[in-house]
Amino acid sequence: MAIIEIKNVAKRFGAVTALHNVDMTIADKEFMVLLGASGCGKTTLLRIIAGLETPSEGEIWIGGRRVDHLPPRQRGIAMVFQNYAVFPHLTVFENIAFGLRMQKTPQDQVRRRVTRTAELMHIEQLLERYSGQLSGGQRQRVAVARALAMEPEVILMDEPLSNLDALLRLEMRAELKGVLAEAKSTAIYVTHDQVEAMSLADRIAVVHKGRIVQAAEPIEVYRNPATRFVGSFIGNPPMNFLPARADGGGRWSVAGFSLQGPTAERPLEFAIRPEDLTPAEAGIPAIARVVEPLGPHLLVTTEVEGQTFRAVLESERRVVPGDRLHLAPMPGRARWFDPETETAIAA
Amino acid sequence: MTTTTLTDALPAHRKRGRFAMRAAVVALLLWVLVPLWLLAVNTFSSPDAVNGFPKSLVPEFDLGSLSFFAGFQGVSRALLNSAIVALLTMIMSIGLGAPAGYALSRFDFRGKESFRLLVLMTRAFPLPLLALPLAVMFIRVGLDDSLFGLALVHTTLALPFAVLITFSLFSGIPMELEEAAWTLGCTRIGAFHKVVWPLIRPGIAASAVFAFVISWNEVFAASVLTIQNRTLTAFLLQSLDVSPMPLKFAGGFVLVVPALIFIFLVRKYLFAMWGIANR
Numbered sequence: 001m002a003i004i005e006i007k008n009v010a011k012r013f014g015a016v017t018a019l020h021n022v023d024m025t026i027a028d029k030e031f032m033v034l035l036g037a038s039g040c041g042k043t044t045l046l047r048i049i050a051g052l053e054t055p056s057e058g059e060i061w062i063g064g065r066r067v068d069h070l071p072p073r074q075r076g077i078a079m080v081f082q083n084y085a086v087f088p089h090l091t092v093f094e095n096i097a098f099g100l101r102m103q104k105t106p107q108d109q110v111r112r113r114v115t116r117t118a119e120l121m122h123i124e125q126l127l128e129r130y131s132g133q134l135s136g137g138q139r140q141r142v143a144v145a146r147a148l149a150m151e152p153e154v155i156l157m158d159e160p161l162s163n164l165d166a167l168l169r170l171e172m173r174a175e176l177k178g179v180l181a182e183a184k185s186t187a188i189y190v191t192h193d194q195v196e197a198m199s200l201a202d203r204i205a206v207v208h209k210g211r212i213v214q215a216a217e218p219i220e221v222y223r224n225p226a227t228r229f230v231g232s233f234i235g236n237p238p239m240n241f242l243p244a245r246a247d248g249g250g251r252w253s254v255a256g257f258s259l260q261g262p263t264a265e266r267p268l269e270f271a272i273r274p275e276d277l278t279p280a281e282a283g284i285p286a287i288a289r290v291v292e293p294l295g296p297h298l299l300v301t302t303e304v305e306g307q308t309f310r311a312v313l314e315s316e317r318r319v320v321p322g323d324r325l326h327l328a329p330m331p332g333r334a335r336w337f338d339p340e341t342e343t344a345i346a347a
Numbered sequence: 348m349t350t351t352t353l354t355d356a357l358p359a360h361r362k363r364g365r366f367a368m369r370a371a372v373v374a375l376l377l378w379v380l381v382p383l384w385l386l387a388v389n390t391f392s393s394p395d396a397v398n399g400f401p402k403s404l405v406p407e408f409d410l411g412s413l414s415f416f417a418g419f420q421g422v423s424r425a426l427l428n429s430a431i432v433a434l435l436t437m438i439m440s441i442g443l444g445a446p447a448g449y450a451l452s453r454f455d456f457r458g459k460e461s462f463r464l465l466v467l468m469t470r471a472f473p474l475p476l477l478a479l480p481l482a483v484m485f486i487r488v489g490l491d492d493s494l495f496g497l498a499l500v501h502t503t504l505a506l507p508f509a510v511l512i513t514f515s516l517f518s519g520i521p522m523e524l525e526e527a528a529w530t531l532g533c534t535r536i537g538a539f540h541k542v543v544w545p546l547i548r549p550g551i552a553a554s555a556v557f558a559f560v561i562s563w564n565e566v567f568a569a570s571v572l573t574i575q576n577r578t579l580t581a582f583l584l585q586s587l588d589v590s591p592m593p594l595k596f597a598g599g600f601v602l603v604v605p606a607l608i609f610i611f612l613v614r615k616y617l618f619a620m621w622g623i624a625n626r
Contacts, residue, residue, distance in 0.1 A: 050526075050530060051529075051530075052526050052529070052530075071529065071534070071535075072526075072529040072530045073529060073530070073531070073532045073533060073534065077530060078530060078531070079526075079527065079530040081523045081526070081527060082523075083521065083523055085521065085523035085524050085526070085527035087524060087527070087528075087542055088524075088546065089542075089545045089546055098528070098531050098541075099531035099532050102531055102532030102533060102537075103532060146527075146531070150531065156530075
């Protein structure tokens with residue numbers, strides 16, 4: 001059982017506040033992804049959980065035990081680093097065995113566990129090699145195997161795939177998901193790649209400017225972003241935003257198109273994902289500027305009242321730059337944000 | 348064949364540049380090697396040949412000069428003194444310098460950059476200026492004419508290099524390696540011992556040798572601070588005027604050779620270290 005509780009954790013570097021009083025509970029065996037742009041504080045939070053950084057305030061509990069005063073080795077964690085941190089003076093075998101040897105595991109058991117994790121990561125033929133003789137992808141596998149061999153309660157990963165090329169990243173992502181589901185550890189995974197986050201996570205915590213702005217299942221984060229930032233950060237192409245004028249009685253006017261929304265007096269911001277738009281008789285009037293046939297669908301970048309507005313349409317549809325389109329939001333897919341607080345308003 | 352065509356195809360100014368480069372390299376090599384060669388020739392020639400004229404450019408492989416030198420009153424003692432002082436210097440400068448280098452590379456603290464500069468600035472301070480006060484102080488403390496006292500001064504000379512060289516060595520080892528070791532069950536010291544030390548060992552050996560050579564070749568402090576317990580450099584300086592030619596050559600040779608051999612052995616690390624240390 002390894003529930004991770006982060007209680008009121010703050011971190012300040014001099015005058016800079018990297019984390020503002022973060023509270024979060026990660027369930028046993030949950031795969032939690034910390035997602036955010038670089039410099040948002042996600043890595044700092046991970047390093048605080050690992051014990052590589054001391055929090056300025058707050059407590060960390062792992063498996064019902066307070067650990068924030070303990071060194072990393074006493075926290076029951078294993079960590080995979082962004083640049084792999086495979087020990088260059090040891091063979092792959094000794095790298096994977098490193099943690100087990102520190103625990104004074106008997107030799108035959110070390111051999112068994114190293115072999116098993118190496119097979120799991122498909123590096124059993126590399127066991128006698130040194131780090132310098134491995135490719136980036138292979139080093140990554142060694143780093144993951146080294147963490148898994150510890151059979152840790154908690155496994156922490158700091159952008160483990162970001163140094164790999166695109167194809168390898170895709171392959172490793174799927175593999176990692178399978179392997180970690182098997183390992184039955186609680187996992188915290190830091191990334192700035194929203195696709196990675198969506199594909200791996202049981203739950204995504206979006207970190208923005210040192211705060212967790214939303215922590216929810218991937219589809220919930222995608223469908224119902226809690227803030228404007230979450231909406232714009234997750235999804236590719238990004239969410240569209242347009243100013244909306246209140247017409248009273250829950251009716252809103254967006255670029256001249258009238259639709260039903262929340263009841264509010266102040267002006268709001270209307271938001272819609274590009275794939276939630278369909279061309280219709282009545283809709284938001286848009287002028288096509290760039291048309292990109294991407295195969296499975298057609299990405300059309302349009303202009304609405306001087307602002308960029310993207311729509312993902314069926315690939316069969318014929319659109320050429322200059323076309324006037326009317327784009328209607330699919331039912332239930334429009335989202336509304338308060339422009340001042342940038343938080344979501346329920347429709 | 349291909350090379351010739353390529354060279355022919357080069358524009359005239361490139362050719363001239365290449366020639367100048369080669370000429371400079373040759374001049375530099377001659378500058379360094381000719382004195383060494385003459386030193387070697389005269390060392391391995393009989394005392395008669397050394398004193399005679401014309402000079403030969405090839406050695407006679409006569410060990411007369413060397414054995415004369417070895418048997419000379421006080422030489423073996425001076426040689427031993429030199430070795431002891433250099434060893435002490437090596438141990439002390441690495442023992443003090445390596446932890447400082449580690450701290451500089453791993454921790455951020457106020458005044459870190461100024462400290463680095465200051466460490467280097469100590470080398471800019473002229474030793475002759477310090478000689479008299481140092482001698483007086485050593486006499487008061489009772490360190491005068493002692494090998495340990497001299498080793499202390501040599502450590503001061505070698506320490507800046509030890510600090511800066513080990514700083515760049517430690518900086519070349521990613522912090523993540525240590526952190527990974529911590530998460531895998533190591534204490535701070537354990538991680539250093541199991542991960543950093545094996546990676547840094549050759550570099551430390553190289554900078555230790557460097558410290559040894561600095562002490563081995565140092566003559567000024569050695570001459571001022573010792574009277575009875577002279578090191579080889581101080582001994583030779585003292586007896587240079589009064590000693591016969593073969594002794595000078597043999598002494599010079601014995602001084603140069605260990606330094607040459609050591610530097611040659613660790614040259615790879617020195618290149619790497621200065622490459623990084625230039626940052």
